[in-house]
Amino acid sequence: MSKSNKNILLIMTGSIACYKACGVVSALHQKGYAVKVVLSPSSLQFIGAATIEGLTGETPITDMYAAGSVMDHIHLARWADLILVAPATANYINKIANGLGDDLLTTLFLAHDFKKPFLVAPAMNTMMYLHPTTQDSIGKLKKFGVGILETASGVLACGEVGYGRLLDPVLIVQEVESHLQKSGAVIESAPLKNEIKNIKVLVTSGGTTEPIDDVRVITNTSTGKTAAYIAEQLAEAGLEVDYLHAINAALPKADVQKYEFLTFKDLQNQFENLLTANNYDWVIHTAAVSDYSVDKTSGKISNDADQIHLVLKRNPKLLNQIKELSPSTKLVGFKLTSSANGETILEKVSQQFKNASCELVVHNDLSEISKTAHPFHVYSSSMKEETAKNTQELSLTLLKKIIEARSL
Numbered sequence: 001m002s003k004s005n006k007n008i009l010l011i012m013t014g015s016i017a018c019y020k021a022c023g024v025v026s027a028l029h030q031k032g033y034a035v036k037v038v039l040s041p042s043s044l045q046f047i048g049a050a051t052i053e054g055l056t057g058e059t060p061i062t063d064m065y066a067a068g069s070v071m072d073h074i075h076l077a078r079w080a081d082l083i084l085v086a087p088a089t090a091n092y093i094n095k096i097a098n099g100l101g102d103d104l105l106t107t108l109f110l111a112h113d114f115k116k117p118f119l120v121a122p123a124m125n126t127m128m129y130l131h132p133t134t135q136d137s138i139g140k141l142k143k144f145g146v147g148i149l150e151t152a153s154g155v156l157a158c159g160e161v162g163y164g165r166l167l168d169p170v171l172i173v174q175e176v177e178s179h180l181q182k183s184g185a186v187i188e189s190a191p192l193k194n195e196i197k198n199i200k201v202l203v204t205s206g207g208t209t210e211p212i213d214d215v216r217v218i219t220n221t222s223t224g225k226t227a228a229y230i231a232e233q234l235a236e237a238g239l240e241v242d243y244l245h246a247i248n249a250a251l252p253k254a255d256v257q258k259y260e261f262l263t264f265k266d267l268q269n270q271f272e273n274l275l276t277a278n279n280y281d282w283v284i285h286t287a288a289v290s291d292y293s294v295d296k297t298s299g300k301i302s303n304d305a306d307q308i309h310l311v312l313k314r315n316p317k318l319l320n321q322i323k324e325l326s327p328s329t330k331l332v333g334f335k336l337t338s339s340a341n342g343e344t345i346l347e348k349v350s351q352q353f354k355n356a357s358c359e360l361v362v363h364n365d366l367s368e369i370s371k372t373a374h375p376f377h378v379y380s381s382s383m384k385e386e387t388a389k390n391t392q393e394l395s396l397t398l399l400k401k402i403i404e405a406r407s408l
């Protein structure tokens, strides 16, 4: 992706954080993107038009009715590959969520084509941010497909400590690049669609649930969000995707064929049926499968005893059976570790290559995962490692590997 081919429209609204957003303008310009800036009249109280002109070499756009630019609200919306609002005031967020279009900035949102990313980086006082109107608007915009960036916490310009600070400019730039990469991948893959539409993938998702008695269960904390996202991205890129998911797992917002499981046994049966009935090119096995099943007690175990003993029986490794059931299918295994050292990680990853003959193993460690970070390490059988910063990048990496394998 050539950066100079990518056009970014940055909208600034009236917040003290305008000076910080100048850092975003500067970084994107220096990285080689074409950047145009639209300033609200209020934002001009915080920074000058000359600041933007100095940073980008282009005069910012400030007036909807300036002679010669009256169609800017349409032209700019078409020109942009991505629109970023940073900082986004409560006023702007609430206006666009309610469809107002009384100036250039709000009309740009009404003219937006949702095939392209529209990102909003809020910046405001905590009470304004948490105000039900603002939260309602943020919820509405998310439903429309707008990317609402996190806010940072800390000391605000008003002297309060709380949420609502503009996200760090470095992180904003990262978000912009990752959204561009993602939308670019989908668009750029369009000519490949004929070639790749026959690729069939099975994605497994969520955690198994093992009954202890008629009402109690043992399960794990897998949500299926990563799998849902991967399935969604692959389906949107044109692949045929089957999604075998735990009953309570996240679901992809895309056209995929869904199959459900609850227990280990269900998953095993579904796997056997699907793998024998279909000729999958790839299986992406993200499901968190219980290593043990419980010797189930029928009825309800009485709660009189001080201690009860459960008998857990080892389950076979489903990952290791996939190639036996479908030898030509390529396989992506997932390995989650908890605060493991480098040596242990490599050993666990190598074991998956050895025992399951995976083509790729995706590793992540719980210690690296937080509210704002979810990196993955993608290993090939030669133990070459690529890092994906987040689920988006992981999906893209897997999509690229699948396409590359097709053209070999």
Ligand SMILES: Cc1cc2nc3c(=O)[nH]c(=O)nc-3n(C[C@H](O)[C@H](O)[C@H](O)COP(=O)(O)O)c2cc1C
Pocket (backbone or CB within 6 Å): 012, 013, 014, 015, 016, 017, 040, 041, 042, 043, 088, 089, 090, 091, 092, 123, 124, 125, 128
């Ligand atoms: C010093 C100062 C700082 C302000 N900072 C913010 C802010 O960070 N976030 C916000 O939502 N509004 C802030 N405001 C209020 C907005 O500037 C005001 O709502 C304005 O109408 C926004 O217009 P715009 O959204 O068209 O740019 C601030 C106002 C002043 C005077």
